[in-house]
Amino acid sequence: MFDLKSRTAAAGNNKTGKRLRFGTSLEFAIAVLNPTGTAHPMVQFVATYFFWLINAAVGALVLSLMFGWVWVALAAMAAALLVDALAARGMSRDAIVLHRLRVDNALRGLIYVGLFAAVLARSDEGPTAAAVILLGFGSYGGQFLYRLSARWLAGKQVAVRYIPHGVQAEPLPTMARLYMRGMIQSAPQVSLLAAAVAAVAVVGTDGRVALAWWIVAAAWILSIGGGVWNAMIARRLGSEETTERLTTDLQRFLDDLKPTHVTYLAAGAGQSGYILNQWIPVIEQVPSPGFVLIREATNLSPVQETSLPIIWSPKTRHVEELTSGRVHIAYYLANAGKNVHLLREAAVKHVFLNHGDSDKSTSANPVSRVYDEVWVAGQAAIDRYESAGITIPDKNYAIVGRPQMARLQVGPRGAGRSTLLYAPTFEGYYEESNYSSLERMGPAMIRHLLTEYPDLRIIFKPHPNSGVQRPGMNAARIAIAEMLEAGDHVFVDPSSPVTLYDAFDQSDLMISDISSVVTDYLYTERPIIVSNPVQMPVSQFLSTFPTQRSSYLLDGDLGNFDLILRDALGADSRRAERIDQGKYVLGDLPQGPMRAFLDETERVTRESIVHAGTIANRFRISAIGDPMIDQAADDSEDPDDD
Numbered sequence: 001m002f003d004l005k006s007r008t009a010a011a012g013n014n015k016t017g018k019r020l021r022f023g024t025s026l027e028f029a030i031a032v033l034n035p036t037g038t039a040h041p042m043v044q045f046v047a048t049y050f051f052w053l054i055n056a057a058v059g060a061l062v063l064s065l066m067f068g069w070v071w072v073a074l075a076a077m078a079a080a081l082l083v084d085a086l087a088a089r090g091m092s093r094d095a096i097v098l099h100r101l102r103v104d105n106a107l108r109g110l111i112y113v114g115l116f117a118a119v120l121a122r123s124d125e126g127p128t129a130a131a132v133i134l135l136g137f138g139s140y141g142g143q144f145l146y147r148l149s150a151r152w153l154a155g156k157q158v159a160v161r162y163i164p165h166g167v168q169a170e171p172l173p174t175m176a177r178l179y180m181r182g183m184i185q186s187a188p189q190v191s192l193l194a195a196a197v198a199a200v201a202v203v204g205t206d207g208r209v210a211l212a213w214w215i216v217a218a219a220w221i222l223s224i225g226g227g228v229w230n231a232m233i234a235r236r237l238g239s240e241e242t243t244e245r246l247t248t249d250l251q252r253f254l255d256d257l258k259p260t261h262v263t264y265l266a267a268g269a270g271q272s273g274y275i276l277n278q279w280i281p282v283i284e285q286v287p288s289p290g291f292v293l294i295r296e297a298t299n300l301s302p303v304q305e306t307s308l309p310i311i312w313s314p315k316t317r318h319v320e321e322l323t324s325g326r327v328h329i330a331y332y333l334a335n336a337g338k339n340v341h342l343l344r345e346a347a348v349k350h351v352f353l354n355h356g357d358s359d360k361s362t363s364a365n366p367v368s369r370v371y372d373e374v375w376v377a378g379q380a381a382i383d384r385y386e387s388a389g390i391t392i393p394d395k396n397y398a399i400v401g402r403p404q405m406a407r408l409q410v411g412p413r414g415a416g417r418s419t420l421l422y423a424p425t426f427e428g429y430y431e432e433s434n435y436s437s438l439e440r441m442g443p444a445m446i447r448h449l450l451t452e453y454p455d456l457r458i459i460f461k462p463h464p465n466s467g468v469q470r471p472g473m474n475a476a477r478i479a480i481a482e483m484l485e486a487g488d489h490v491f492v493d494p495s496s497p498v499t500l501y502d503a504f505d506q507s508d509l510m511i512s513d514i515s516s517v518v519t520d521y522l523y524t525e526r527p528i529i530v531s532n533p534v535q536m537p538v539s540q541f542l543s544t545f546p547t548q549r550s551s552y553l554l555d556g557d558l559g560n561f562d563l564i565l566r567d568a569l570g571a572d573s574r575r576a577e578r579i580d581q582g583k584y585v586l587g588d589l590p591q592g593p594m595r596a597f598l599d600e601t602e603r604v605t606r607e608s609i610v611h612a613g614t615i616a617n618r619f620r621i622s623a624i625g626d627p628m629i630d631q632a633a634d635d636s637e638d639p640d641d642d
Contacts, residue, residue, distance in 0.1 A: 026179055026183045028175075030176075030297075031298075032168050033173065036301070039089075039090050044090060046087050047087050047089075050083065054080060054084060057083060058080060061112065061115040065115060065119050070125075077115065077194070082190060084108055084109060085189070104185075107140070109136070109185060109190060110136045110139070110140045113136030114136060117130075120132060125204060128204030128205055131204060131209075135200060135220075136193070138220040138224065139189065139190075139219070139223050141220075141224060142222075142223030143227070144227070145228065149227070149231040150181065152235075153175065153179070153238045158247050159247075160172060160250065160312055162294075162303075162311070164300075164305050171242070178234050189223075189226075196215055200215050200216060253309070254322065257291065259326055260328045261601070262331070263292045263308070263330075264339065265299060267296065270302050272303050274464055276299070278404050278500075280303075282404055282597060284306060285598065290308060290327070291310070293313050293319065294313065295319075295338050316338075323342060328348065328604070329351055329608060330343075332350065332352045333354065333355045335368070347611070349611065356516025356519065357377040357380075357516050357585070358515050358547070359384065359547050359548065360516075364384045364385050368390065368392065371396075372396065373398055375597075376399060377401055378401065379587070380547050399587040400596045400597045400600055401592070401597075402593055404520070405501075406594045407501070408505060409524065410525055412526065413526075417456075418569060419457040419458070419508050420508070420509055420511065421506075421509070421510040421512075422459070422460050422511045422512075423500065423510060423511075425517065436533070438462055438473055439472045440534075441558065442476045443479045446480050448561060458490070460489070461492040500517065509527040510526070518530060518547075518548070519586070522582040522585055525579055527552065527569075527572055529564060530548050530552070530553055530554065550574050552568055
């Protein structure tokens with residue numbers, strides 16, 4: 001087995017190595033300190049209305065400068081400091097934008113203090129204004145030390161184990177607090193600054209200038225002293241001794257776990273909530289141990305509670321350290337550039353699971369050819385790759401259905417009030433892959449349902465990423481949510497614990513778009529209405545999206561809405577065709593998709609062990625006489641350790 005301590009120490013001494021992007025460390029801090037994303041109501045309020053509140057405070061400062069209102073300016077400055085600190089802590093979008101423009105809340109605080117000093121100077125309080133300016137620079141200097149410490153510590157960051165929705169073991173909380181203090185000037189810091197400025201203003205304008213300067217000196221000592229103390233803590237956490245201990249502890253944990261598989265996730269911010277979480281219950285059932293390797297800190301908080309160990313691997317070299325010589329199978333849930341960091345491990349069998357199966361263009365990606373195997377839901381996925389000109393050998397495919405669906409109720413619910421699920425997809429990152437009905441059809445469709453079908457219960461669950469590219473998507477989502485407030489209708493927002501599969505079990509039919517949601521709902525055998533928001537001719541639509549031949553096709557102008565809805569709620573003339581289509585799309589698996597998944601995992605594990613034994617050169621550096629490297633070479637020749 002490779003010795004992680006020696007490799008970590010060597011990499012840590014590499015002056016040209018990549019440093020961890022500091023923004024990532026803030027994301028890690030948020031995941032550790034506030035994994036649920038909940039905040040105090042006051043923080044939420046300030047974060048929501050930051051733009052208006054901060055402009056009101058700055059406006060009051062400007063007016064005070066114009067008219068010489070010293071005490072109004074003091075109150076406005078204190079309010080601006082507090083609002084800014086709370087907004088930054090609440091991750092206000094406007095505050096984040098300003099931070100990305102290199103105008104962080106510490107610099108903004110210096111500007112507020114400077115404006116107040118200008119008011120004092122206008123009122124012929126020059127010495128007091130100078131003292132206030134020095135206070136501002138002292139606070140900014142202390143924050144600068146906090147930031148330097150955090151940046152230095154980020155460069156020493158090692159891979160760590162993360163416990164979803166749990167209390168993290170030390171020193172992770174201490175690290176997180178250091179990162180948070182380095183990025184955001186905290187409420188205690190700005191409170192100290194505001195109090196010191198107020199004290200200096202009071203005594204200075206009263207003629208006690210000497211006392212004002214003593215207050216300035218004390219504030220400087222507290223601010224700079226706090227920064228130095230913080231640096232000492234960072235130095236301890238980033239020391240070679242601490243990083244070696246953390247790395248060794250993680251190595252021992254994995255050695256005791258003896259994992260045979262790793263689930264690898266590199267994805268956009270927060271996408272683990274719907275990419276990883278749907279696969280966790282499936283992979284938990286693999287009899288042999290494994291773990292989840294997450295590359296982005298933004299994907300830590302959304303992970304559901306699981307028995308699978310979650311490891312955050314912020315740097316490329318961590319991937320090799322954590323997997324090489326340990327695992328037989330790597331599961332990939334999305335195509336991402338960072339996948340190559342693990343794909344280069346030749347002794348591992350790389351299996352692409354994807355996070356959904358649909359007729360979207362993203363479900364037939366040429367990148368899939370880089371994996372050893374592509375596990376698909378059914379024959380429809382294989383045909384989709386072939387139709388897209390993506391040639392993958394038949395032996396590299398395995399049909400495993402959608403194991404996530406195994407727990408779903410199949411067939412009509414047969415009880416209670418009829419319930420319709422509206423689950424539109426998101427708009428995609430390019431217009432050519434925008435299959436969503438939400439903006440074009442959603443509000444009009446829901447309005448029609450509420451008016452013409454008052455007895456029908458509606459569950460609205462939009463894709464969590466709806467609105468990331470188009471503001472109109474957010475507007476449509478809000479409009480529908482407001483319409484559904486009356487009655488017992490349900491709006492499932494992204495923070496809700498209600499999963500897509502929970503919504504499946506509570507519905508009698510579904511309206512959706514071209515997406516994997518439609519594929520998954522096929523498992524229930526209940527009616528599916530698929531939108532055609534761009535009004536493609538029916539023949540073109542079905543040739544482009546062949547798995548929708550058994551779905552009811554809803555015109556973009558809703559002209560046939562009542563006709564198909566009455567059929568879906570009544571005779572359901574598409575039922576037999578839909579069940580047959582389900583076998584084509586989801587596989588005809590007599591023992592079920594979960595059994596198919598486990599059987600394929602067992603097969604690939606056996607093949608991986610044999611394959612690893614055939615590798616003669618792994619291009620690892622070795623040295624005669626080095627006992628650690630010699631032991632690593634011995635271990636690598638043992639198939640049980642590959």
